[in-house]
Amino acid sequence: xxxxxxxxxxxxxxxxxxxxxxxxxxxxxxxxxxxxxxxxxxxxxxxxxxxxxxxxxxxxxxxxxxxxxxxxxxxxxxxxxxxxx
Amino acid sequence: xxxxxxxxxxxxxxxxxxxxxxxxxxxxxxxxxxxxxxxxxxxxxxxxxxxxxxxxxxxxxxxxxxxxxxxxxxxxxxxxxxxxxxxxxxxxxxxxxxxxxxxxxxxxxxxxxxxxxxxxxxxxxxxxxxxxxxxxxxxxxxxxxxxxxxxxxxxxxxxxxxxxxxxxxxxxxxxxxxxxxxxxxxxxxxxxxxxxxxxxxxxxxxxxxxxxxxxxxxxxxxxxxxxxxxxxxxxxxxxxxxxxxxxxxxxxxxxxxxxxxxxxxxxxxxxxxxxxxxxxxxxxxxxxxxxxxxxxxxxxxxxxxxxxxxxxxxxxxxxxxxxxxxxxxxxxxxxxxxxxxxxxxxxxxxxxxxxxxxxxxxxxxxxxxxxxxxxxxxxxxxxxxxxxxxxxxxxxxxxxxxxxxxxxxxxxxxxxxxxxxxxxxxxxxxxxxxxxxxxxxxxxxxxxxxxxxxxxxxxxxxxxxxxxxxxxxxxxxxxxxxxxxxxxxxxxxxxxxxxxxxxxxxxxxxxxxxxxxxxxxxxxxxxxxxxxxxxxxxxxxxxxxxxxxxxxxx
Ligand SMILES: Cc1ncc(C[n+]2csc(CCOP(=O)(O)OP(=O)(O)O)c2C)c(N)n1
Numbered sequence: 001x002x003x004x005x006x007x008x009x010x011x012x013x014x015x016x017x018x019x020x021x022x023x024x025x026x027x028x029x030x031x032x033x034x035x036x037x038x039x040x041x042x043x044x045x046x047x048x049x050x051x052x053x054x055x056x057x058x059x060x061x062x063x064x065x066x067x068x069x070x071x072x073x074x075x076x077x078x079x080x081x082x083x084x085x
Numbered sequence: 086x087x088x089x090x091x092x093x094x095x096x097x098x099x100x101x102x103x104x105x106x107x108x109x110x111x112x113x114x115x116x117x118x119x120x121x122x123x124x125x126x127x128x129x130x131x132x133x134x135x136x137x138x139x140x141x142x143x144x145x146x147x148x149x150x151x152x153x154x155x156x157x158x159x160x161x162x163x164x165x166x167x168x169x170x171x172x173x174x175x176x177x178x179x180x181x182x183x184x185x186x187x188x189x190x191x192x193x194x195x196x197x198x199x200x201x202x203x204x205x206x207x208x209x210x211x212x213x214x215x216x217x218x219x220x221x222x223x224x225x226x227x228x229x230x231x232x233x234x235x236x237x238x239x240x241x242x243x244x245x246x247x248x249x250x251x252x253x254x255x256x257x258x259x260x261x262x263x264x265x266x267x268x269x270x271x272x273x274x275x276x277x278x279x280x281x282x283x284x285x286x287x288x289x290x291x292x293x294x295x296x297x298x299x300x301x302x303x304x305x306x307x308x309x310x311x312x313x314x315x316x317x318x319x320x321x322x323x324x325x326x327x328x329x330x331x332x333x334x335x336x337x338x339x340x341x342x343x344x345x346x347x348x349x350x351x352x353x354x355x356x357x358x359x360x361x362x363x364x365x366x367x368x369x370x371x372x373x374x375x376x377x378x379x380x381x382x383x384x385x386x387x388x389x390x391x392x393x394x395x396x397x398x399x400x401x402x403x404x405x406x407x408x409x410x411x412x413x414x415x416x417x418x419x420x421x422x423x424x425x426x427x428x429x430x431x432x433x434x435x436x437x438x439x440x441x442x443x444x445x446x447x448x449x450x451x452x453x454x455x456x457x458x459x460x461x462x463x464x465x466x467x468x469x470x471x472x473x474x475x476x477x478x479x480x481x482x483x484x485x486x487x488x489x490x491x492x493x494x495x496x497x498x499x500x501x502x503x504x505x506x507x508x509x510x511x512x513x514x515x516x517x518x519x520x521x522x523x524x525x526x527x528x529x530x531x532x533x534x535x536x537x538x539x540x541x542x543x544x545x546x547x548x549x550x551x552x553x554x555x556x557x558x559x560x561x562x563x564x565x566x567x568x569x570x571x572x573x574x575x576x577x578x579x580x581x582x583x584x585x586x587x588x589x590x591x592x593x594x595x596x597x598x599x600x601x602x603x604x605x606x607x608x609x610x611x612x613x614x615x616x617x618x619x620x621x622x623x624x625x626x627x628x629x630x631x632x633x634x635x636x637x638x639x
Pocket of ligand 1 (some may be wrong): 466467468469470471493494495496518519520521522523545547549550551552553
């Protein structure tokens with residue numbers, strides 16, 4: 001089991017958490033911790049999501065990055081957008 | 086903003102659809118969507134009343150797949166909405182752009198277990214690319230624009246918009262604004278083009294593995310130019326059929342569980358696999374660890390999440406195939422490999438010999454394929470007849486072969502054919518079905534009747550759930566549990582009850598004339614083809630087995 005923390009920036013929609021958690025579960029990750037920080041200035045939501053899984057965290061990163069309401073996903077300080085194959 | 090005028094939520098829906106070029110929608114009314122149906126009454130958009138919301142969803146899928154446009158379906162809250170689910174799951178799995186509109190109980194009643202209230206948003210999470218629940222009529226137009234944009238953007242898919250009844254009746258200033266671009270940024274394209282070019286130039290036995298993404302990207306011309314320049318041997322997935330010109334000398338046909346022997350062996354022997362809009366699905370790879378064991382992989386994809394998901398890509402080329410395929414073009418010095426593939430293609434060609442009087446389904450489907458007009462759309466249901474259609478029919482474009490690939494949903498064929506016929510009224514549309522699958526959306530014969538759609542149905546009748554029966558015989562010691570359909574209805578009478586001309590054939594010598602009669606008939610037609618219940622689909626790669634260890638008819 002590998003532990004990872006994802007830092008996610010999302011649109012603060014009432015529905016975004018459900019979709020985020022649905023994808024996380026479906027792709028084989030269990031949530032071990034979650035904290036949210038709604039931003040005051042913008043309609044954005046910062047989420048810190050800790051997960052454990054046997055699967056590669058890149059797999060979840062790519063699936064979450066595709067979601068319409070999710071702006072950005074960063075793994076433990078490493079950027080999601082620059083590390084493809 | 087060009088003009089502003091008071092509208093209701095319901096009329097805004099159709100105004101936005103018109104802005105997106107929607108001409109036809111499929112649906113079924115009910116309490117919570119009545120204001121939308123009331124607005125439809127004044128709209129120029131043509132609505133096709135289906136006889137089950139699942140039929141409406143599959144017609145929207147067939148419409149989208151045959152035309153390349155977004156398919157639209159409507160349903161009421163509760164049971165209407167849940168009846169869409171199978172169609173949405175199918176569209177998600179095969180990446181088909183569909184927008185589904187559901188009525189919802191009024192906002193004050195939401196969350197109170199109201200009559201016909203179901204949490205369709207919650208249900209949609211696992212079977213849509215995205216879904217919305219509108220909670221303010223001022224957001225409606227923007228949300229609908231986004232729904233159409235999301236359905237088509239990147240890897241396509243279904244989007245659901247749930248609209249509470251009071252939002253449908255609420256008044257709003259409708260601004261005729263143009264659809265805005267998506268707020269969501271596209272993933273930056275990335276390419277290992279240099280690595281890919283080196284791999285390709287050094288390969289001795291490369292093979293092109295063509296998936297459904299080629300058609301979805303409208304990159305069929307680019308693929309064919311690439312093939313003309315490289316003259317590379319190729320194979321296709323179920324959803325990729327039609328992308329490669331079926332006459333291409335080194336095209337070996339479909340690979341995978343029911344692929345051709347030549348295709349599967351060539352892939353296993355290859356030293357380089359160029360996967361184009363394909364995702365290494367388990368029905369394609371067989372035992373993954375032994376799939377193309379000596380091959381390096383170049384993966385051309387639109388969806389970053391598919392790269393390295395099931396097979397490591399030595400070179401990943403993310404982005405639009407229309408740009409990336411030409412970038413890989415080069416001439417290849419692989420003559421002996423081409424000859425080897427050509428010899429296999431010839432040696433392992435299909436054998437249509439079938440002793441006895443009973444009709445051989447592969448031969449019938451081959452003949453339908455040879456006799457049907459150019460640009461005919463063929464849809465299938467799921468089972469043996471589907472695999473025989475994939476093996477023995479030829480298509481010159483992916484939009485001419487519509488089959489439920491990833492989900493394998495029985496009941497797809499007839500409603501998808503209805504959608505295809507409506508989107509392409511001048512083309513012949515043929516649904517190849519099985520006696521099990523046909524009954525799963527048989528109510529849609531009413532839709533055929535109502536709109537006088539000239540859909541042709543070829544019903545391959547083995548009085549069995551044939552594909553399951555085949556597996557029971559091969560892998561469950563012939564214990565035929567619940568797969569007998571000997572008490573089917575009289576299909577000719579059934580078709581006639583819907584004013585559909587029908588004929589049943591049982592002998593080989595009747596085949597040619599029956600196909601000609603069906604194709605010449607102006608209106609809808611059902612041809613029931615009785616076959617031997619013991620016929621199996623060959624070759625077959627057993628589950629969790631390498632693709633070259635296929636079982637064959639001996
Ligand atoms: C909705 C649905 N239920 C069950 C199945 C499982 N299944 C796959 S093929 C098949 C038999 C199909 O029978 P038929 O339509 O007569 O086609 P045949 O295999 O006989 O050609 C079944 C039950 C499925 N694919 N879809």
